Amino acid sequence: MVEQGLAARQAAAALLRGVLVDGRLLSELPAPKLSDPAELARAQRLAVTTLRWQDRADRLLGRYLRKMPPAEAMVLLRLGTVEICEEGAAAHGVVNAMVSLAQKHKSTKHFKGLINATLRKVGGEGRGKWRSLPAPQLPKWLRKPLGDDYGKATVVAMEEVQAMQPPLDLTVKNGDSQALAEKLGGEVMPGGSVRLREFGQVSKLPGFKEGDWWVQDMAASLPVQLLDLKPGETALDLCAAPGGKTMQMAALGADVTALDLSEKRMARVQENLNRTGLKAKLVTGDALEHQGQYDAILLDAPCSATGTMRRHPDLARAKDGSDFPGLFELQERMIDHALTLLAPGGRLVFCTCSLLPDEGEIQAEDALKRHDNLEIIQPNLPFIDPAWIKPEGGIRLRPDYLADQGGMDGFYMALMRKT
Incomplete structure (x- = not known):
């Protein structure tokens, strides 16, 4: 049995390995086998947030690594860095969790010392440097053609938006967007979509079961x-x-x-x-x-x-x-x-x-x-x-x-x- 607090992180690491090591999309990967819906949502959120902030995590980790460790170890370093710096989790708990996860895999257990030392530095001085780093950049294979088409300034502006946690947009079945916006505390966007900046589990929002709207x-x-x-x-x-x-x-x-x-x-x-x-x-x-x-x-x-x-x-x-x-x-x-x-x-x-x-x-x-x-x-x-x-x-x-x-x-x- 996975100890308390580790299950979601282990599932998030598995999702990240599927993307970063195996080159598969999250939609192509099997959902983590977590019985608690809250833990499942947390695992998926951790994986997506780590991918969103990967470029900044790599910039910060580069200050403390002499050379890049294998991809499987980088998964844990990126996951730990983002949870500490972007999510504000307690550094000691994250460090212990990532070391425990490293121990569980043959490909990473020899790097648990490196993971421990590096994430301790991230949780110390690294946390204070996080916000000063540039917004995450797109990978070069995509950034260059977009720069050619739109110009560097536009690409940077797009990257700044893509680093944000995206809002939730809803399309209203009966077209009465204003009424739904008032009910859910959202705003009506051009075209009539209702936008929510803060939201919990989508299926628990008023009107979901009744089919009044869709995402x-x-x-x-x-x-x-x-x-x-x-x-x-x-x-x-x-x-x-x-x-x-x-x-x-x-x-x-x-x-x-x-x-x-x-x-x-x-x-x-x-x-x-x-x-x-x-x-x-x-x-x-x-x-x-x-x-x-x-x-x-x-x-x-x-x-x-x-x-x-x-x-x-x-x-x-x-x-x-x-x-x-x-x-x-x-x-x-x-x-x-x-x-x-x-x-x-x-x-x-x-x-x-x-x-x-x-x-x-x-x-x-x-x-x-x-x-x-x-x-x-x-x-x-x-x-x-x-x-x-x-x-x-x-x-x-x-x-x-x-x-x-x-x-x-x-x-x-x-x-x-x-x-």
Whole structure:
């Protein structure tokens, strides 16, 4: 049996090894086997927070290490450093816990002395240096292309937002955002999302069980608004899981078909629909093989997900950009096929939760070149800052937008129509 106080840390270390040693995303890893929900939540929080602050932890640890120890030992050093410096945990308890965890693994037990000595220094003088260090930087494989596209100052601004604990954004089923904001002590964001800065367990919040709302970043809620659905229109949500946009479309009264390749992910869409009392036709299959005619199509295409790293910092650590070219090609093919599914006069919103123009602006521009009968319609959403609209007519969202209110996910979206 794992001693009291160690179970969550041991589970967090296992999650971090899965990302930093095995190169897997947190979503691909099995959930820790912890019977106490509070301990499970703590383990997941520790892992995510360590990944979010890894760059700063490495900068601080570099002051006390002559050379980098093996990756498994670095997991414990980073976990301990972040818990001491960012979470404010008592240093002696963290040091003892990390030494105990080191002893449990053959790959780390020979480094328990190093871990003990280093974390004692972190808990001493290191704690005072923590806040003076720069905001965590993105890994070089991503930082350089983003710097080329946006400039260094913008990348730094995005990194500062991504280092923050992200707020919780909710989409309201009945559209009465102000009432829910007052009930939960939140604020209404542009587009109607309700933002909570302080929150506990999501499923315990008022209105969750009743299906009054669902979790969805404000940026992710805008593509459906751009589509401007009318009641009774036939609508297709390609790549629908986990279902936030499907629920938005259904709540507007559209006749919605939701499609996704993964049976497991579609089961989650059905769970969300059941909770909110909304209806859609669910289809498990390949988006490139789907047939039909629809008034409106939402294509939230598979992408690098680089726009969601403030919520999923494991993306920057488990990926290296090598799969990007394949994603660019897939997005191109999906746009072309989606256009064949539009009824006369129909419209398509193409969107990606990516910061890379190759998965946004460039895809839209290339689609216009491939299709003579295609146009991009300028967005008609009154809350959109004109600076967010790109020359081709799409909307580019970045984490540093509305930074004083907590920022947003990076997104690109464009409303297309056959002429």
